[in-house]
Amino acid sequence: MAYRSTERVKARLTASRERIVAAAVGILAEHGYAGCSVAAVAERAGVATGSVYRHFPAKADLFAEVFRTASQREVDAVSRAAARETTAAAKLRAVVETFSGRALQSPRLAYALLAEPVDPAVEAQRLIFRRAHATLIAGYVAAGVASGELPPQDTELTSTAVVGALAEAMVGPLAAGVAGPDTIGGLTTFIHRALGVSP
Amino acid sequence: MAYRSTERVKARLTASRERIVAAAVGILAEHGYAGCSVAAVAERAGVATGSVYRHFPAKADLFAEVFRTASQREVDAVSRAAARETTAAAKLRAVVETFSGRALQSPRLAYALLAEPVDPAVEAQRLIFRRAHATLIAGYVAAGVASGELPPQDTELTSTAVVGALAEAMVGPLAAGVAGPDTIGGLTTFIHRALGVSP
DNA sequence: GCAAGAAATGAATGATGGTTCAATTCTTCT
DNA sequence: AGAAGAATTGAACCATCATTCATTTCTTGC
Incomplete structure (x- = not known):
């Protein structure tokens, strides 16, 4: 085996997940649920749309x-x-x-x-x-x-x-x-x- | 001009419109708003989907x-x-x-x-x-x-x-x-x- | 440096369901 | 009866997004 995710990566994952949630709360507070397309949340969080699905099914x-x-x-x-x-x-x-x-x-x-x-x-x-x-x-x-x-x-x-x-x-x-x-x-x-x- | 809608037709139009509203209320009461697709309402009212749009924009x-x-x-x-x-x-x-x-x-x-x-x-x-x-x-x-x-x-x-x-x-x-x-x-x-x- | 595998990407896919419209049927009037 | 026009039809269209996945980029251990 040549790769086993390490603490640093796990921390980044967690940070990423939290950024996504925070971005969603932000859009919710600014534009309401109507503005909360997955794409919009991802953009605000600075990740790709698909990445949201690595954190949430x-x-x-x-x-x-x-x-x-x-x-x-x-x-x-x-x-x-x-x-x-x-x-x-x-x-x-x-x-x-x-x-x-x-x-x-x-x-x-x-x-x-x-x-x-x-x-x-x-x-x-x-x-x-x-x-x-x-x-x-x-x-x-x-x-x-x-x-x-x-x-x-x-x-x-x-x-x-x-x-x-x-x-x-x-x-x-x-x-x-x-x-x-x-x-x-x-x-x-x-x-x-x-x-x-x-x- | 050879056609000018008459009372009888107007009454039918009104009846049709009312049937559509009644059908929608019925579905609302039975299956909630989620069940209220235009197609479902039309079917229950006995009209075609498109006809709903002759009564409501x-x-x-x-x-x-x-x-x-x-x-x-x-x-x-x-x-x-x-x-x-x-x-x-x-x-x-x-x-x-x-x-x-x-x-x-x-x-x-x-x-x-x-x-x-x-x-x-x-x-x-x-x-x-x-x-x-x-x-x-x-x-x-x-x-x-x-x-x-x-x-x-x-x-x-x-x-x-x-x-x-x-x-x-x-x-x-x-x-x-x-x-x-x-x-x-x-x-x-x-x-x-x-x-x-x-x- | 490099091979193995994980993570990230974002364009393509697919499902849903509202809306349109060319074709058809029905009404009216002469 | 037949022409003119209105009403009706329902299948096709289209817009919107959530979701996927083949490809690319990054990490790790050697």
Whole structure:
């Protein structure tokens, strides 16, 4: 045998793979899923179209990872912000503010993650994204219920509804380009009330 | 001139057009948007593929009308149910029950109208569908605020959030095939609280 | 340096499905 | 009945991309 891939090559492979994912996230954030042809992603990553297929068996697999990566970043940000707070009310306020603030900061990406039409295989990842948020929120709600800060409720259902409310309230502004002056405040009140935070 | 289309022919044209729309709604309800190739719609309507284009300049235009038609039906049903009630709380309960009940009755159609990936041109109609619901709800909320039954709020924002919550809470059950035992009750409570219905 | 094999390339392939249009059938009016 | 024109047909066309693969370029160990 005269060739056995070495660490250096493996590192380059990994770097290449990461560049492809990053390129895809970049195009997603700039032009949405519609702009994400495999050729465009490859060009931006500085590789040939065919090379994408050395890392991912199919486009759907690439974008599953892309959505997972981008989603995780969002969920982490929300989670980090909530972790700084102690009461359920404060945690939920942090969730709303972080979620909405970031969405309004990167509207194209937020729209792609939340609502833009994508192939069915990628759609599944979107559901996972939404569920990840819901699960996070369900934890805060459940803790609030346990401590008596919130009334008893089906936390699975209410956290799902919260995610829906947040997403829907964002899609309009994301499309229009601006949110109303107190969109975030209004949403916070809505969600506090919905979950039974006492006034 | 030896030919000038007559009433009878015009009626047939209209009937044909309506059959095409109905066929599309039917396929949408049975197989979702994915099953809605122009050829499939034409076959179900009993016309040739090309004939679809005598009525609609492009597939997107056909489906704009399809979504408009199907959406209107939903909005009307919700509106009718709410009209029977007098208080904001009761109207909102009727909205939740009708919306959810119908969605769970026709899950495939509901999923297509609410969440299934479609071309961007059709997506626009979905936004209109959601806005139509939101506008309807905003009316009930505004009336409730005016009468003092509900606290002051940005009715545009809160009604949008309500639609999001409803839709999101439905997508899971629609995909899974079943709703929890008290999904609708839980949602009603959630929305009553969110809008400030006093307990 | 060179042989063996891995990685990378990008033009060609193929599948999908919307759209067109020449040919055909149907309507109307004289 | 027959001419003029409209409606209908459906197979062919075409555009779009995801995917493939024969060829080229790069790496490694000797």
